[in-house]
């Protein structure tokens with residue numbers, strides 16, 4: 422593959438569509454490294470995971486989803502810490518798990534690194550010794566491993582901190598050292614489970630940028646579990662959304678956010694999502710017709726979604742009269758939350774949100790439990806098919 426060419430082909434899902442092919446961030450340096458396919462099922466205490474994931478060489482996939490969706494379980498299976506009930510994991514042509522053939526490669530021999538939100542550095546070793554640990558364990562001579570550790574600490578911006586122990590580093594520096602340690606072991610795939618969750622917001626920006634640069638420079642494939650949509654936007658080529666053990670949305674990150682298929686995806690994208698049945702360029706849902714602009718080929722009666730921004734919703738205490746607005750309905754307010762410049766009103770059925778200015782809220786005189794009239798211009802509503 423030519424430098425700069427992007428050869429990604431992640432697909433994950435049980436019926437969820439895969440959107441787009443562009444891959445914005447990656448420069449793949451080793452086309453044969455980090456190609457992962459996994460079909461996995463695991464049932465445990467009432468929870469069932471059933472997913473297919475495919476990761477191209479050097480590709481970064483963001484895995485988003487609500488609490489308890491199974492994100493950490495999936496990473497545990499890929500890392501070899503958990504054994505699937507059924508399924509298969511193949512990395513660069515090598516079978517790591519094949520339940521039918523009782524094949525299971527142990528975690529330390531899979532070439533898959535796992536990094537959690539806690540850096541888990543050895544407390545009694547210096548930063549340099551921590552980073553040298555993987556190369557030493559892989560049989561590199563001490564001086565070579567130490568030289569490599571020095572190079573890695575430079576790469577992650579810790580050049581002057583080689584002799585410090587973890588307790589003498591800040592949280593951000595510890596996570597940088599942990600990323601250096603993970604990458605110094607030269608994994609084909611790096612799994613990151615909420616790697617920035619314990620860091621302050623301003624530090625996250627720098628550490629996230631550093632991680633993106635180093636993944637790209639090394640051509641390491643990665644799956645990043647996160648609750649933060651920015652991780653998907655900044656780090657990932659593609660995004661998959663996991664809910665209740667199934668992948669419900671997957672594709673190029675921008676496409677997933679622009680045309681969400683699940684309420685969780687819509688929430689992280691900051692848009693309203695009304696799921697229903699297609700009728701012309703509209704969606705029939707909750708007894709209303711949401712007229713919009715079709716961005717997909719729609720088939721009457723087939724599942725479809727209407728997507729619009731909370732700021733596009735007009736809120737009134739009386740039914741708007743004599744207007745050209747096509748979409749007008751009433752709904753009950755469940756909550757009013759502060760929002761930049763005013764308030765965000767949450768509604769019951771269909772469940773959606775509207776942003777109003779503080780002045781408009783005062784004029785409306787509405788409170789939770791009240792019914793309000795809502796309207797949105799058809800031009801502001803995107804309608805897409807759900808396949």
Ligand SMILES: Nc1ncnc2c1ncn2[C@@H]1O[C@H](COP(=O)(O)OP(=O)(O)OP(=O)(O)O)[C@@H](O)[C@H]1O
Pocket residue numbers: 465466468486487488489490491492493494495
């Ligand atoms: N060790 C365990 N034994 C049994 N069930 C578990 C275990 N760990 C997690 N679970 C259950 O498996 C399901 C998936 O959990 P998992 O931790 O994978 O979700 P998650 O998406 O990573 O959630 P979060 O975002 O909260 O970390 C949940 O129902 C959880 O209660």
